[in-house]
Amino acid sequence: MKALVAVVAALALAAGACGGSVKDRIASTGPRPAPKLEPVKPAALREFEAGLRALRLGGPDAPSTARARFEAAIEIDGSLWEAWHALGVIALEAGDDEAAVTAFGKALATNPSHTPSRLARAEAYRAAGDDKQARADYEATLRELAEDDPLRPDAAARLASQLRDEGAYDDAIDVLRETLRVTGATSRVYTELGLVYLAQARLDLAALVLSKAAELDGKDPAVANAQALLAIARGDAQQAFDRFDAATSLDPTYLDARFNKAAVLLDAGDHARAKAELTIVIEKRPTDLDAQVALGVALRGLGDLTGARALWDKVIAGAARRSTARADALFNVAILQIDFLEDIDGGKASLERYLQDAPRKHAKRAAAEEKRKELGL
DSSP: OHHHHHHHHHHHHHHHHHTSOTTTTOOOSSSSOOOOOOOOOHHHHHHHHHHHHHHHHOSTTHHHHHHHHHHHHHHHOTTOHHHHHHHHHHHHHTTOHHHHHHHHHHHHHHOTTOHHHHHHHHHHHHHTTOHHHHHHHHHHHHHHSOTTOTTHHHHHHHHHHHHHHHTOHHHHHHHHHHHHHHHOOOHHHHHHHHHHHHHTTOHHHHHHHHHHHHHHOTTOHHHHHHHHHHHHHTTOHHHHHHHHHHHHHHOTTOOHHHHHHHHHHHHTTOHHHHHHHHHHHHHHOTTOHHHHHHHHHHHHHTTOHHHHHHHHHHHHHHSOTTOHHHHHHHHHHHHIIIIISOOHHHHHHHHHHHHHHSOTTOTTHHHHHHHHHHTTO
16 A cells, blocks of 8 residues: 555645646656646546545555545546546556556556656556557657666666566567666666576576676665575575565565565465465555465465465455456366365356456466366366
8 A cells, every 4th residue: 555655646746846736747757748738627636636645544445435536536627647647556556457558548648758657557568468568668668768767777677577578588688788788787677687587597697687786786675586586496495585584674565575485385385384474465465466366375275275265255356357366366266166175066167257257368277278178168
């Protein structure tokens, strides 16, 4: 919730500094000038600010309350691009990738110079499995950014990460090297370069660039997390756990390292320790649906089939239909019914539901198709 508040609230903070309407305050992030926008209708601005207040107050209902306020603002003034951007952030946080793509697109339709909206839409496309559109938005973001723009290293690293996932390692390396040439050395770029080398199994090169990243910013938890992944690749589980712990110590809110540690524990069959790590993640990030799905796996491994099913059902009910987390939960429910509860009829129905609802590039789709054949469907 803290990250969500920070991202959305940033849209309003500069409004007062500029002394104008919330729409007058945005400056061009890239080489194109920001379009001249008409002042926002006062009633729409009041609804928008009410949405921000809801997020600042927090609580389990804050996102839904804020969303309703932002939607009301848009009903009054459909050109209030900040409200569209805020809705995109909320949708992305909730795992509703398609809604996030639409919302960020609406923001860009009014203010195409707002690079953070384009970068966020790229993230939404990527989460939705639309690699082509994600890559297009990442590349457009880089074209729009000035060479000295502080957002450039992060945008380049995100594009490189997308390329890494696609297996386009040489393209990813080219993007990162060009960024180093243009902007100079940054921990963010060196960390991603290390992950690319790690994906190529070039472990010595990965170690070299990650050491450079640590020299540039020894307090960056992302560096420690990447070093832990390198340790896993080298078969050094103890060092991996030490580096994951270092990442969470550097930043207690950096929960990716704790989640990664839990994933390693699940793979090793240590369900009890994985449960402990995932419980902490969920306590600090209650809306983390991926962690809830993983906790269900840990509970299943511990024999708590009822608890596992309850968690997955909760994710299925609360997540967006095409989200990865919901698809993971649907798949796990089907496997639970078929392989653990011997509820073949129920499992078949759950498997069909998964195949109907899961994104076309979901990681478990091939396994689900194979299981379907085994059941004679």
